[in-house]
Amino acid sequence: MLSILQKEIRSFLSSLIAIIVIVVFLVANGLFIWVFKETNLLDQGYANIDPLFELAPIIFIFLISAITMRSFSEEKRNGTFETLTTKPVTDMSIILGKYFAGLIIVIFSILPTLLYYYTVHTLAFPKGNVDTGALWGSYLGLVMLSAGYVSIGLFASVITDNQIVSFIVSMFLCFFFYSVFEYLSSFDFLKNSEFYIEWLGINHHYRNISRGIVDTRDIVYFISLIVFFIWLTKIIFNSRKW
Amino acid sequence: MSIRVENLTKTYKKQNAIDHISFDIKSGEIVGFLGPNGAGKTTTMKILTCYLPPSAGKAYVNGLDVEENSIEVRRQIGYLPEHNPLYTDMYVKEYLQFVGSVYKIKNKHSRVKEMISLTGLEREQNKQIGQLSKGYRQRVGLAQAMIHDPSVLILDEPTSGLDPNQIAEIRHLIMNIGREKTVLLSTHIMQEVEAMCSRVMIINRGEIVANGQTGELKHLFSVGNTLLATFNKTISGEFLASLEELGEVKSITGTTYSINSSKEEDQLKSEVFNFAVKHQLIITEMKMAEHSLEEIFKNVTKSNA
Numbered sequence: 132m133l134s135i136l137q138k139e140i141r142s143f144l145s146s147l148i149a150i151i152v153i154v155v156f157l158v159a160n161g162l163f164i165w166v167f168k169e170t171n172l173l174d175q176g177y178a179n180i181d182p183l184f185e186l187a188p189i190i191f192i193f194l195i196s197a198i199t200m201r202s203f204s205e206e207k208r209n210g211t212f213e214t215l216t217t218k219p220v221t222d223m224s225i226i227l228g229k230y231f232a233g234l235i236i237v238i239f240s241i242l243p244t245l246l247y248y249y250t251v252h253t254l255a256f257p258k259g260n261v262d263t264g265a266l267w268g269s270y271l272g273l274v275m276l277s278a279g280y281v282s283i284g285l286f287a288s289v290i291t292d293n294q295i296v297s298f299i300v301s302m303f304l305c306f307f308f309y310s311v312f313e314y315l316s317s318f319d320f321l322k323n324s325e326f327y328i329e330w331l332g333i334n335h336h337y338r339n340i341s342r343g344i345v346d347t348r349d350i351v352y353f354i355s356l357i358v359f360f361i362w363l364t365k366i367i368f369n370s371r372k373w
Numbered sequence: 374m375s376i377r378v379e380n381l382t383k384t385y386k387k388q389n390a391i392d393h394i395s396f397d398i399k400s401g402e403i404v405g406f407l408g409p410n411g412a413g414k415t416t417t418m419k420i421l422t423c424y425l426p427p428s429a430g431k432a433y434v435n436g437l438d439v440e441e442n443s444i445e446v447r448r449q450i451g452y453l454p455e456h457n458p459l460y461t462d463m464y465v466k467e468y469l470q471f472v473g474s475v476y477k478i479k480n481k482h483s484r485v486k487e488m489i490s491l492t493g494l495e496r497e498q499n500k501q502i503g504q505l506s507k508g509y510r511q512r513v514g515l516a517q518a519m520i521h522d523p524s525v526l527i528l529d530e531p532t533s534g535l536d537p538n539q540i541a542e543i544r545h546l547i548m549n550i551g552r553e554k555t556v557l558l559s560t561h562i563m564q565e566v567e568a569m570c571s572r573v574m575i576i577n578r579g580e581i582v583a584n585g586q587t588g589e590l591k592h593l594f595s596v597g598n599t600l601l602a603t604f605n606k607t608i609s610g611e612f613l614a615s616l617e618e619l620g621e622v623k624s625i626t627g628t629t630y631s632i633n634s635s636k637e638e639d640q641l642k643s644e645v646f647n648f649a650v651k652h653q654l655i656i657t658e659m660k661m662a663e664h665s666l667e668e669i670f671k672n673v674t675k676s677n678a
């Protein structure tokens with residue numbers, strides 16, 4: 132698994148995908164948080180970085196899909212899928228190698244935003260008057276959400292040998308899990324099962340964790356989501372054997 | 374036995390890609406797997422390398438079942454798939470090191486160096502694979518297949534798409550390697566098999582139609598003896614009719630004829646000689662035509678079509 136993880140990260144770096152993703156993510160967030168009038172923190176006057184956590188899930192729908200779209204699609208298209216699967220490695224270690232490589236790149240794009248925390252921490256009045264609990268909760272939520280997106284992206288990549296198709300499917304599924312369940316729950320005819328439908332979506336759990344309340348139920352939700360998509364990936368991975 | 378295949382069958386959507394084939398390959402043999410396109414060569418190889426599961430039957434590599442001991446089998450096989458897929462954005466050395474680490478070989482760096490010099494990639498080792506010519510890519514493909522020193526090598530059309538010089542080099546390389554390993558290679562070029570392989574298997578429409586030592590096979594699938602005779606003048610009319618009694622006659626050039634018959638070589642020669650004497654013709658040249666594997670191949674694959 133480690134050798135595959137290493138190779139994936141190297142190819143992210145050499146193909147510049149990783150750099151582009153990190154730069155785009157930081158620039159977009161930077162603009163919204165520090166520059167644009169409507170959303171910037173300095174004018175808003177609260178000592179938190181909530182705009183980051185509102186925005187990041189949306190930006191990640193695009194960026195994580197871009198990171199994962201090539202994982203299997205490219206291998207299938209080039210035929211390297213065959214070389215890889217005839218090496219003495221288990222299917223799971225190929226999948227997990229690619230999964231963690233994607234996740235590590237995403238985490239690296241989140242890390243520099245800790246600087247925002249430091250800025251807010253310094254600007255706060257009195258200094259250091261920040262809701263640290265909620266903040267760490269938000270970071271944990273964001274990492275969990277990214278981990279979910281990466282598993283969805285991986286699944287979208289294994290179903291096709293076309294990267295564009297994989298990118299679009301991945302964006303759709305991420306968006307679907309992020310917010311569609313929430314919109315659905317507001318329909319009148321679904322009134323009775325409102326809570327359960329909303330519960331299926333990522334946003335419900337993401338918001339819970341962001342408040343700084345780390346509930347095992349939310350963690351279990353994210354882990355189940357990841358396991359579910361990795362399991363689906365594994366099934367499709369072996370589709371050549373059907 | 375290095376490779377043992379028993380009643381192997383692979384069905385794609387009700388169509389049998391290979392149909393109950395069985396064969397054994399002893400260790401140290403270089404076996405050529407011959408057949409027209411779509412005959413089932415690649416499918417057989419994909420099953421042996423654990424890429425595809427068989428629909429029925431068993432395949433063993435070094436005594437290990439490809440389905441039950443998949444990982445162990447993959448460790449003992451070196452595989453060069455058709456079209457030689459490679460990561461074109463990786464560097465030669467980087468790629469070989471990656472493959473080495475996938476196989477978890479211990480002395481990775483020295484082994485990569487060894488493979489690079491064995492396959493003659495010294496000058497290209499710091500290039501990106503995408504920049505290499507086809508011949509060099511093929512060498513990279515061979516290097517990655519052998520980096521873990523496997524006892525069995527499976528090469529799917531290792532020389533396809535190369536120019537004649539590159540073909541000669543790759544063949545030379547494979548023959549060198551083949552001295553101590555079992556090699557199963559597929560091709561549809563006859564000369565390749567005659568040049569490299571100790572044994573040939575011809576497969577057609579999913580069935581093995583011929584299997585034997587390269588030399589033996591020519592006798593086994595004897596298509597009769599063919600005599601090439603050149604006379605001093607063109608034969609026509611009744612002369613030709615009496616020549617045709619000896620066998621199937623084809624005019625090759627103006628005065629050269631090929632006579633094909635199931636008779637023994639000596640008998641055929643003396644009959645043609647007698648024919649010439651009887652009709653006062655002079656034989657200026659007479660020789661037996663060598664049956665190449667190519668003809669055998671055409672014969673066995675056509676008759677089944």
